[in-house]
Amino acid sequence: MIKKTILSTVAAFTLASGMALSEDIDIVFIGKNTGNPYFDSLTQGFVEACDVIACNFEFVAPATAEATSQIPFIEAQIQRGVDVIAISPNSPDALNQVFDAARAKDILVLTVNGDITGNEEHRDATILPTDFTKVGADQVEMVGSLIGYEGEVAILSATTEAPDQNFWIEGMNKTLETDSKYSKMTLVATVYGDDQPEKSTTEMESLLANFPKLRGVIAPTTVGIAAGAQVVQSRGISDTVKVTGLGLPSEMRDFVKDGTVEGFQLWSPYNEGWLAAHFSVGLKNGSMENKVGGTFQVPNLGTITINPGNSINTQAALTTFNAANIDDFNF
Amino acid sequence: MTNQIPSLYHKKSWRSLFNRPETMTFTLLILALVGASLLSEYFLDVNYILRSFTLTAELSIAALVLTMVIISGEIDLSAAANIALSACIFAYVQASGAPMTLAILTGLFAGLVMGSLNAILVIVYQLPSIIVTIGTLIFYRGLAQVIAGDKSIRVPEWFIGVNTKMVLGVPFPVVIFTATAIILGLVLGTTIYGRQIYQVGTNNTAALHAGIKSNRIKFGLFVLLGVVSSACGIMAASRLGSVRYDLALGGELQMVLMAMLGGTYIFGGRGTILGTFLAAWLLVIVSTGMTVANLLPAIQLTVLGLLLIVAIIATNFIYSRARR
Secondary structure (H helix, E strand, O other): OHHHHHHHHHHHHHHHHHHOOOOOEEEEEEOOOOOOOHHHHHHHHHHHHHHHOOEEEEEEOOOOOOOOOOHHHHHHHHHHOOOEEEEOOOOOOOOHHHHHHHHHOOOEEEEEOOOOOOOHHHOOEEEEOOOHHHHHHHHHHHHHHHHOOOEEEEEEEOOOOOHHHHHHHHHHHHHHHHOHHHOOEEEEEEEEOOOOHHHHHHHHHHHHHHOOOEEEEEEOOHHHHHHHHHHHHHHOOOOOOEEEEEOOHHHHHHHHHOOOOOEEEEOOHHHHHHHHHHHHHHHHHOOOOOOOOOEEEEOOOEEEEOEOOOEEEOOOOOEEEEOOOHHHOOO | OOOOOHHHHHHHHHHHHHOOHHHHHHHHHHHHHHHHHHHOOOOOOHHHHHHHHHHOHHHHHHHHHHHHHHHOOOOOOOHHHHHHHHHHHHHHHHHOOOOHHHHHHHHHHHHHHHHHHHHHHHHHOOOOHHHHHHHHHHHHHHHHHHHHOOOOEEOOHHHOOHHHOEEOOEEHHHHHHHHHHHHHHHHHHHOHHHHHHHHHHHOHHHHHHOOOOHHHHHHHHHHHHHHHHHHHHHHHHHHHOEEOOOOOOOHHHHHHHHHHHOOOOOOOOOOOHHHHHHHHHHHHHHHHHHHHOOOOHHHHHHHHHHHHHHHHHHHHHHHHHHHO
């Protein structure tokens, strides 16, 4: 009986592999982890792009965001023989080997929404939301404007290893140290909620307990800012502690409407997915070139430039969301 | 006696095949292979399955030794943290300019110390191993973070890629895993030392009265697991090219899962290396099959949980029947 099943399996296998041929470019996007609403919007950009241009799209992600959790997923995509792997990497270096294996099979490897800083030679290009070097300074200015440029502030981040967040935090530290405009602000703590709502809530509560004079919290991660705002809302302390950072308009709308959060920032993850899909198809069908200094056109986004290090910015600066404009955004 | 009535002996050995939990593991393995092949057209590729096995080879190798620890009536939940800490110590020593041989020896020595610490606490101080090793799990993981910080430590380019080295078309870690399984399987199944491990696990007091040095046996097993885990940590460093404190995070559960799926009895006295060997493949096939079919992790976790429950019920049933 087992023999029979194996035979029918082999038959099904040969049949299916014969049918899988298609002209479209197969793109897969590997997120940091599941249950992260940020990627819904990014994924939507891919999906809608593939409705209009010649690509098939799939989204996968591991359950947890630790450094090596994406490796089996990349191996699986190599085995599936996809044309493009777009990925938000969980580690700046643990994926080097498997990226090399993918590229050896002629798969285009794009890091999206975060890069493998220091190991850029292991991917083809990176698509970033905005100029990341300015994010730290922009965020410090944001929290400064909310607390009158005076008092204790803290940072509620994602995981300790998250490359983007760490890069921005570095920028925040530098801005606070060097810019005299912020000389009356002191950074008292940087804590990590691991992009999990429960852990982020606990970290936020311990910040409030440990630093009674805390005036502002920067949470440069969508999970963190929502958890931080939730704590401030339920304690009714939005007048004394200002929560800001990077958040999704859809998740933050209620907090902005009831005054818990006055303002926060982000870019459009949707546009990143939209851009990444167009760039992938363009490179694979030969209508675009992955060359530093080159430009290409993307519908709705205009002219996009490939910066040194094959790095592409989707938009020039962060967008600030507040009560006046939040209803204009639906991601 | 068996020479006098060979027919009965034969009949019994046939029946005992069905009374063995490894038969269940093997059946699940075949079912998983068929299921995964039906699930995705890309699954049934020996090279892909072997390559996927290398991703958990370190945990699987350590799980083989853990099986012996469990059979002896103890448990060690700190092995995955040991993998992380030895890898961090190895990478740290190597990155600070020491020659590779010295770095490897330091890493292995760290494993020896970690295994000995577990053994001393459990055997000399007579503390329950589950509590001791939960403690050392957190301690070793914490130390790893102290050493490596939040950064990863790189290993030199030439040292990277143990998983791409092939022996007759089989990745090196898979060869090591198989060789370890054969050696440990022979020790456990055919030597006096192996019999004594079972006896100690079945009834420690009776074993002591029978003159078996059960403390010495258990001590040796903890130390062996410590050293093997550190070797696995160094192997993981070569596979990944960099080491972080969260290496093999949660791996202790995966290792216990392998032993349980292979029919090892959590209270000791029963189990085989063959069972854990098969279970390691079962886990790889199940998770690889679902990953290559692009199934969501939530579904994967649900299936793995169900699998474990089925395996435990089946193992219990088989053992209770065998006892009659």
